[in-house]
Every structure is written in C-alpha cells, then in structure tokens.
Amino acid sequence: MGEAKFLDPAIVARLGTIDLKARTIVEGFLTGLHRSPYKGFSVEFAEYRQYLPGDDLATLDWKVYARSDRHFVKKYEEETNLACHLLLDVSASMGYGSGGITKLQYGSYLAGALAYLMNRQRDAFGLIAFDERISTLVPASARTGHLRAVLLALERLKLGARTNVAKPLHDLAAAVRKRGLVVLVSDLLDDPATVLEGLKHFRYRGTDVVVFHILDPYELAFPFEQSARFRDMETADEVMAVPSVVRQDYIDRMQAMIAHYRRELSLVGIDYCLLETSQPLEHGLMAYLMTRRRMP
C-alpha cells in the first residue's frame, strides 16, 4: 500500500470539523482496504426498521411479519460486547509540532478516525483525555450519536500540564470489568517503568492494548543547527546545547527509549506502533485493525 494513496496529516489538519476529518480518513482508508488483504473482519448487524420499497426482500424478517403483520427489514448488528477505550495524552509535550501539525492534533485525528471506525463496526467506544490527571472522560458506549459526543470532546481538547500516563491507566484498568480494548495515544515522555506498569495492569485483567507512540520528526532526528537553550515544555527546565555536539547522543537515547518500549510491550502482548506526525494517519488505523483482527 503506497504512501501516496494516503492523506497527509497536514492536509487533514486543514479540513473542517474533526467529524469531517475522521470520516475522510476512515472512508478513504476503507476504500483502499477493499483491495487489501485485510478485508473481511467480523461485523454483524441486528437492527429492524420498516420495509421501504427497494429493500432486499431477503432481509425481511418473516417472523416479525408473522407476529405483527408488518414488514420489517432485519439489519446486521455486531455483538456489542467489545468496549474500546481511547486514551489520549494531552500533556504539554503533546503540543509540540515542528511542521504543520502538533502531536496533539495528530493524536486527536487518530482518535477521531478510530472512533469513526469503531462506530462503523458498532463497537462501544469511549474517550479519556489525560495529562497528570484525567481531564476529559467520555464513557464507552455504542449508542447512536455517541460518535458525535466523542468527536466533540476531541475538538474541545486543550493542552494540559505534565504527563502522568501511569495514573489514568491504573484508574481505568481498575474500572474496566469486561473484555475490551484500550488504545493509548501518547508521546510516552514519562518514566518508561511506570508507563509499562500501567499498561501491564490491563493485560493482567485480559484487556487488549494497542499503544500509538506519537513523535514529531524533530524529536527523532534532532535536526537543529544553532546553539540554543532548549526549554522543556512540561517542566520548563532549560538546557543549553550545541546540537552538533549532542545530536548523536540524543538520537541514541531516543532510539533506546523506543526500542525499550517496543521490546517490553511486545513481551506482554501489547501492540506498539510508532507514528511520526508526518506519517499518514492510515498507518494507525491499519495497526488498530491488525489488533482488532486478532481479537475474538
């Protein structure tokens, strides 16, 4: 699947509401998906509505007709026992963006697209936005109109303070009682040990987890040239650095952190997907569907 077929996140950012963005991303993605080997994932419909001329007669529910003498069409419906929790990091570090889009924007679009996709699949889904505490909570639901609520919440998100991934993870892990899926969208700029501990908490309770690690290209390549004071967006600590001197050391540390997450999450069966904000959002959808496909 070539990159050219996907939408540039910067272009997506220029689209209107997040509703439109999510739809554009997902519909485009699904259009492409018909030609992909990933089609055929399980969705069932179970909805009744009055027969309208033109409806397939095969969809008429004869039993209902027999009882009520009215024509109802049986629509397929998924068994809605899967609750999807979208966890979106809104800490201050997510506000960084070297190009036309910040990590938070990218994460929001991804969360919106996932919500849209989940809605199409009739999965129940909810949204939790957090920094060092939960700032926005939309409980998981498959109700009609829930998508709009989630997308609206995404649109209204504001940057928070410091990251504390572990706390909302532990809180949510304790609250989730039935089978579900947790999607974490974060830059993971927290203590890796506490992040991993929180994510493992879900796995111990049988919840599937997929982690979208959102990073800006500048965070990965550190392409700065001029000596400058680098101010931490969360702690405001400043470090004077000569990029040419510290670049390689920084990149090594960043790659070590990524490798550490990838390795440790893999060991506990958590899908890890590193996304640069310059990459098409469809990559995230694809990763999600891969995870979803493995689920019963």
Next chain:
Amino acid sequence: MFGVSFLSPLFLIGALAAAVPILLHLFHRKTDVVIDFPSVKLLTRAPVQNHRRRQLRELVLLALRVAALVLLAVSFARPYVAGAVAPASAPVTVIALDTSMSLSAPGQFARAQQAAQQAVDSAPASNAVSLITFADTAIVAVPPTGDRRAVRAAIAAASAGAGGTRYRTALARASEVIGAREGRVAIVTDLQQAGWEANDDGGLPDGVEVQVVTVGGPVGNLAVTSAARRGGIVTATVQNYGPGETQVAARLLVDGKELARTTAAMAPFAAADIELRGGFANAGVAQVVIDDAAGYQADNVRYVALDPAPAVSIAALVADPTGATGGIYLERALSVAGDGREFAVTVADGRVFSKWTAAEMSRHAALVVLGTRTLDRNGRELVKSYLAGGGQVLLTLGPEVDPGTLGDVIGAELGVIPAPVRTAGATLVASDSRHPIFRPFLIPSGALGDIQVDQRRRLKEQDGRTVLARLSGGDAALTEQMVGEGRLLVFTSDLDNQWSRFPLHPSFVPFAVETARYLTHGRVQRREWTLPDVPAGAPPAPGVVIAGDGAAARRMVVNVDTRESNPAATTVDEFTNGIARTNRSDQVAPANVAREVEDQQRWWQVGLLVMLVALAGEALVGRRAA
C-alpha cells in the same frame, strides 16, 4: 561621623560606564535563542552545559565587569574616609610634635610623647584634635578628628629621627590644618635654637592660640661635626656642646671593622680634631663613631666616603696630537687638579674627533677647541650639536683654528676678525676678579699681569657676550656667551705656547683648572650629602646610599646637619615672638588637608588593585565559559 568623600568626584561619572556591560548582558539575554522542546530530559544527561550554571557564570562575569568599571571610576575619584576629618567648621587643637634629632637624647622623646598625650587630654572637649609631626618637614599624622584614641596611638607610634628642626614649616602645616576655623596649637618641642635658622616661610593665622610645651634637652652633647680623609688618616672634628670637660673615645670603622680608636679630652663648649689612622683601601665607607650615651645619638656617627670621586672627562680637540700643537700644556695643567684625579683629558685631532658619535661626545663634561685644521664636516656638526645641546666649550683662537669655518663649528657667528693682531707683551686683566675663574688670582693680586700674549685675534662686540678678561689695550681676552643650551668661552689667543707664553707661566695651571672647573660645574658627582638633602630616591636618614648597579655603582654618604647638635634652646617668649602672624584670608583651604588625608589613606591604590583582581577573575571565568 565616618563617611567616604572624594577628591575628584567628577570622575564618578565614569561609573556610568558600568551600564555598558549591563546593557550588553540584557541585550544578549534578549537575543538568546530559546526552543520549546518536549524531549529535553533526553538532553539533560547528554554532555552539554547546564544552562543554569551558565546563567550563574554570566552573572558572575557581569558582576566582575561592573565591579571593575566602578572601581576604576572610584579610584580616579580619589576616595578617602572623610569621617577621619572633623567638619571644617569645628574648632581644632593641633598638636605639633617635634621629632627632630634634638629630641633623640635618651628618654627625651618619651617625655615629649607624654607631654603630647597630656596636650591631647587637655584639649577642649568641643575641639577636634590633629597631630603634626615635624623635623625638616612637617607631616599631618592625624587630620582633625574627634577620635582622640587615634591621635594618642599616632603619638605613641611617633619616634625622633635625625632631621633638623624647622619651626616655620611646622607652623605653616598647622596653619593649613586649622584653615578657616578656630584653632589652637600645642607645640611640643625642646625649643632648639637652630629651629628658626632655616630660611623658610610659615606662620599662624591671627587669633590662633599657641601653647608651648617644653621638653628639656640634655645638658651637653658631643657630636662629630666633620670627618675627612687625607691619605691614610681620617681627621674628625668633635664638638663638645656641654659646659663640662669630658673625655671622648672615637673609633674608626670601615665596613663594620674597627681600624683605629683614640681618646681625646674635650674642653667645655670647644671642638677638637681627632686623627684616626688606619690602613684602608680607596673604596668603601668609613665611620667615625664617638661614645656619647647622654647626648643625641644620630650625631655620634659621621660617614666618610672612601671611594675616589670619578674624574670629570674633558675632551681637547687639536689639529695634530703629535706635533707641537697637541694640547700638551692643557693636559698637563689639568692633570694636577685633585691629586691628579679630578679631570681626565682626552686629546683627539680632527680626524679622530670626526668619527665620534654624539653619545661619545656627551660623556665629556667639556670640550676645549685648540685646533680645527683637521676637522671635517662631521666633526664640525658634532661640535655644533654638542654646544647647542648644552655642552660646555672653551674655544681658543690660536693659529691652528680656522676663523673662516668657525661659524660652522660653533653654530653661531662669532664676529672674529681673522687677521691675527701682534701686540708683543700684552697682559691679562680680569674684568671681574670675583668670577670663579679668576678667584685664585685675587691673592696675590696682579698675578695675571705677568702673563704675556704676543698674538691674538680680535672679537667684535656682540649682545649676549660677556668679557671676562681683557688684554692691555682693551681687546677681549676671554669672553663668555650662551649658544643654544650650551656655554661658550672664547680665549682670543692660543693655549699651546705659539702666540703666547701663557702656558709656561705659573698662572696657567690655576687658570686652566679653574676654567675647567667652571665649565664642568654640576657635572661632578656628589659623594657627601647633609640632611635634609639626600640623593634622589634615598630615605632621609644618615647612612650609606648606593646609586647605580654593577660596575657603575657608587657609594654616597648622608650625614646629619650638625646645627641640630647644639642643645642650646631659646625661651618660650622668644619662640612665641618669633611666630609670624598671617591674615586669615591668606589661609590655605581645607582641601589641602583632605588631599593629604587622601594621600595617606591611598584607597585609590586598593581600588585599582581590587579592579585588577576583578579583571583577572573575569578573564578566568570568561575563559572557562568559552
């Protein structure tokens, strides 16, 4: 009461320059690139400089730069602790403490200090108190202050030296200290008679009360008033200033080693010459020491320089050193002066002389021109520049001198009529027998009259030319005039026994020697000094002073002024009557006192030192920051 004042407060404006590094610092801060970045914690552990440390370092650098500039401005403003100076309007009691040699008898200065302490105690409570110590010079040891403990401490720290007494100098200083305010002077002294002898100025303003506190001196005093070496003998003159007969033991020391000792009886108020024989070399310093435990101590020693005085170099320019005109008579005449050590004559003909450099020429204290026939252009320029630059030249107008080139030689038109004039048997007559050259001929008078001159050249009358001697008939024989910075003497005949028989006459030697001495006056290196005159840079104390280094080093001796050795005192009435009173409007402004206070405190030096330390620190910190 204590506060900092400045002699030149306008320099404090320079402290505004401290704003420059501050502005630069602020400007630099504004232009500093700050990048908000999420993964800074990955940078923190990288080998980069912590910004806060850098910021601290920049602040230290800024502080050091600002401190250096402020200190520079403050130092130039000449700060002083003004609190040590009482307000200009406060009445003041000036304690003038005599520290001259005549206070140096055993126990005498301790009594003077006690009297001075009492004078401090008895000063009116409303008065500020100041302390002046005086001998040859007067020093404001403590400017007017309310801190009497400081005055007492300064009195306790004072000591009697070897200087002479100069009351007028002390009074002038006290007058400056008092300035326009009400004042009184308590002068603690032995009333040394010689104290008024110095020909200096000084008095007290009208209305200033004088309290004389007398400190009695010794009954008598023995002093070595002079000492001179003659061959292997040092003759010392010892003066007994006491009313009783006494025996004095005198010793001769050379470089600390005793070479001779003798005892002499001293009559009351009389002097005696004591000869001390010792085999000593022509180098070093001898000391004649007498034992006088009861009298002044500084005059018990007299220093004698044994090093021969260096000969004064004189150049003689001749036409031909090997011929009859070789300056032999002049050379021989000068060789007898000062036991043959006073002059060193260098004879050179025109060819040799022309190769001399100006530096070589300047080493000679005088030049005698006996012949110019072999002198080329370089030589003429050398003579001209030597004379114009302050050289001393005796020009003879004998047959070996070419009158036609004299203008080139001297650099001035002399007005010489070239044709020689023959006047057989003309005699010399001094125009002013008191002139230094002719002083030896005063007695027997008329000695010059035996000198016969057969030929000469005539000089035209000129402004600025003084005729020192004439020949019978009225023509000038010896003239003097200034040319440029130098002095030119012209002898109108020759000194080589060609046109006159003067070199063969007994008067020639004293004439040549005195002329040479007259020309070289001031170039003789002085070996003996008497306080308060001392060689430049030497302390005002008796002893040996070494000037120069290595082979050029020479010893000089400094002795006390023996006028101070006489313990004869004046009376209080005579003393107070001797004080000149001045109009208050003539008084020196208190600013002089402030200047003196600042001079003593010298905080500007401390300021500059600290500034240098700050700059060094700035360089160090700056280098580490780079």
